[in-house]
Amino acid sequence: MVLVSAMVLIAAACSPPPPDEGSYIDRLLSDRTAKDEWFKTGSDSPVPLDRRSWMLPLRYYNPDLAFRVPAKLLIEEEQPVFEIPTSTGQLRQMQRVGKLVFALNSEPRTLSAFVELPAQTIDRLFVPFRDETNLAETYPSGRYMDLDRTPTGIYDLDFNLAYHPYCYYDEQYDCPYPPLENRLAIAVRAGEKLPPEEERRFPSISPEPLTPKPSEPTGP
Secondary structure (H helix, E strand, O other): OHHHHHHHHHHHHHOOOOOOHHHHHHHHHHHHHHHHHHHHHOOOOOOOHHHHHHHOOOEEOOOOHHHEEEEEEEEOOOOOEEEEEEOOOOEEEEEEEEEEEEEEOOEEEEEEEEEEOOOOOOOEEEEEEEOOOEOOOEOOOOEEEEEEOOOOOEEEEEHHHOEOOHHHHOOOOOOEOOOHHHEOOOOOOOOEEOOOHHHOOOOOOOOHHHOOOOOOOOEO
């Protein structure tokens, strides 16, 4: 706990100046509008045609800068490989690069950062997570974030960019479950959320995704 707290302080000390709030929110809202347009009209949209009328536009929490925080990546020496269960009953190999340490609500937190194997690129980190909004407010199997690698190890961890996996829109997609170590004991009301319950047109919420556990590491 002392180490995590110290690293959070280091991350905060080394973080860039705070962004201009107005331009940040404008850019965030513009990106959300562009994603809606792609999901609505794109030939490669993950949303089936018969679901677009109620799934789109996507629903989001209001932008909240309290959920945009600096984080420090503690890179692990061994970087173990895990076989992580997916929504279709498959196993995906993920290598844990390290742990992101940060603070939310003035409390130290950690999330593991992964790359999928065989690695297509090592320039991006995959951060799946679950939190206390799952089931009632967000997709029960969790949400994802992607981070571009930085040479400093300091990251702009922005939960306003958290998004639902494609298997929420269409069950045919194969989506890895967040491992137990990436379950935050806090309600992260930022990023993508579910439509109001009365607008949902099929039972997208199931208790099954709540209990999957990652297998033991298979080695570095």
